[in-house]
Amino acid sequence: MTGYVLLPELFTATEVERLRDVVEQVHAEVVSAAEAGETTVNVWPDGHRLETVRGTTIHWEPDAVGKAVRSLSPVSHLHPALEALWGEPRLVEPMSSLIGAAAGRFVAKLNFKRAGVGSEFAWHQDFPYWYGCCGEAAYDIATAIVMLDDNTAANGAMTLIAGSPADGPVRRDPLDPTGLLVDPAIVDETRAVTVEAPAGSVLMFPGLMVHRSAPNRTASDRRSLLYCFQPTGRPELSALHYNPERLADLP
Numbered sequence: 158m159t160g161y162v163l164l165p166e167l168f169t170a171t172e173v174e175r176l177r178d179v180v181e182q183v184h185a186e187v188v189s190a191a192e193a194g195e196t197t198v199n200v201w202p203d204g205h206r207l208e209t210v211r212g213t214t215i216h217w218e219p220d221a222v223g224k225a226v227r228s229l230s231p232v233s234h235l236h237p238a239l240e241a242l243w244g245e246p247r248l249v250e251p252m253s254s255l256i257g258a259a260a261g262r263f264v265a266k267l268n269f270k271r272a273g274v275g276s277e278f279a280w281h282q283d284f285p286y287w288y289g290c291c292g293e294a295a296y297d298i299a300t301a302i303v304m305l306d307d308n309t310a311a312n313g314a315m316t317l318i319a320g321s322p323a324d325g326p327v328r329r330d331p332l333d334p335t336g337l338l339v340d341p342a343i344v345d346e347t348r349a350v351t352v353e354a355p356a357g358s359v360l361m362f363p364g365l366m367v368h369r370s371a372p373n374r375t376a377s378d379r380r381s382l383l384y385c386f387q388p389t390g391r392p393e394l395s396a397l398h399y400n401p402e403r404l405a406d407l408p
Contacts (some may be wrong), residue, residue: 158320158323159317159319159320159350160317160319160320160321160322160323160362160363160365160366161317161319161352161360161361161362161366162251162255162360162361162362163352163354163358163359163360163361164247164251164358164359164360164361165354165355165358166355166356166357166358167247167303167357167358167359168247168303168357168359169357170356170357172357173305173356173357175238176238176303176305176382177305177306177380179236179238179239180239180267180305180380180382182236183229183232183235183236183239183267184226184229184267184269186211186235187210187211187213187215187226187229187235188215188224188226190210190211191208191210191215195210195211196208196209196210196215197209197210199214201335202334202335203333203334203335204219205217205219206219211235212231212234212235212395213229213230213231213232213234213235214229214230215228215229216228216229216230218271218274218275218276219276220274220276221271221274221276222274225269225271225274226269226271227268227269227275227276228266228267228268228269229266229267230264230265230266230267231264231265231266231394231395232265232266232267232382233262233265233384239265239382242265242303242382242384243262243265243384247359248260248301248303248359248384248386249386251301251361252299252301252361252384252386255299255361255363256297256298256299256363256386256387256388257297258297258388258389259388259389260386260387260388260389261386261387261388261389261390261391262386262387262393263287263298263385263386263387263391263393263394264385264393264394264395265382265383265384265385266382266383266385267380267381267382267383268380268381268382268383269378269379269380270312270313270370270372270373270378270379270380271373271378272373272375272376272377272378273373273374273375273376274373275312275313275372275373275378275379276372277313277369277370277371277372278369278370279330279333279338279339279341279369280318280338280339280341280344280367280368280369281337281338281339281367281368281369282321282326282327282339282364282365282366282367282368283298283300283364283366283385284296284298284326284364284365285326285329285336285337285404285407286337286399287364288326288403288404288406288407289399289400289401289403289404290394290397290398290399290400291391291392291394291397292403294387294391295364296364296365297387297388298363298364298385298386298387299361299362299363299364299385299386299387300361300362300363300364300383300384300385300386301359301360301361301383301384301385301386302315302359302360302361302381302382302383303357303359303381303382303383303384304354304355304356304357304358304359304360304381305356305380305381305382306356306377306378306379306380307354307355307356307379308352308353308354308355308356308358308379309353309375310351310353310371311373311374311375312373312374312375312377312379313370313371313372313373313379314351314352314353314354314370314371314379315351315352315360315368315369315370316349316350316351316352316368316369316370316371317349317350317352317362317366317367317368318344318345318346318348318349318350318366318367318368319348319349319350320348321348321365321366321367322362322363322365322366324365324367325365326365326407326408327339327340327343327367327408328340328343328408329404329407329408336401336404337404339367344367
């Protein structure tokens, strides 16, 4: 079992173009508000700078010249087209099968790997962060990535360790100040699969999937919408608080 599902070209070219327009509109509005000083600032232990504005948190690219957005989270409240994806059957039905329960909302996120500056993301599982927020319920969270641009190895397409969800929570990197990254020494890269797919495709995997993404050094952006689902009736991420002390329960 690979532990992931790839649905090629689930969304049409017209739908993808509309979503690209929406995310760029959202990006412009959020950055404008940040530049106007409407933010609160938080710096993570690894030095990454985050700003919260209009109910979303901007994660800036750490090493880009000037300001470039790495991600926005949460985002679905910022535009009706993004809110509507929570009820999209093409996402909800396969996600319900993946998590084994009726799929409800956890959090929606917008990732950017801008042309030439999109940074890498080291080996990690989403699970430790979710666990720090909601404990054992984190086992039931999975992510659907809606690809808004073609994903290629050159522009930093996702690389997964096939079958890794079956390994459960894996040992974390003792040198990582956040306590969230996987120890690279235990990653079996012979099982690595780089998921290249055209725009409109959707990649789904559970929070225990070990994965990474390379930097984007091409001349084109790679943008993605990430919808994280959980069984219905549970609190969304926005209602929870991250408690790093919970991580002591994990390898």
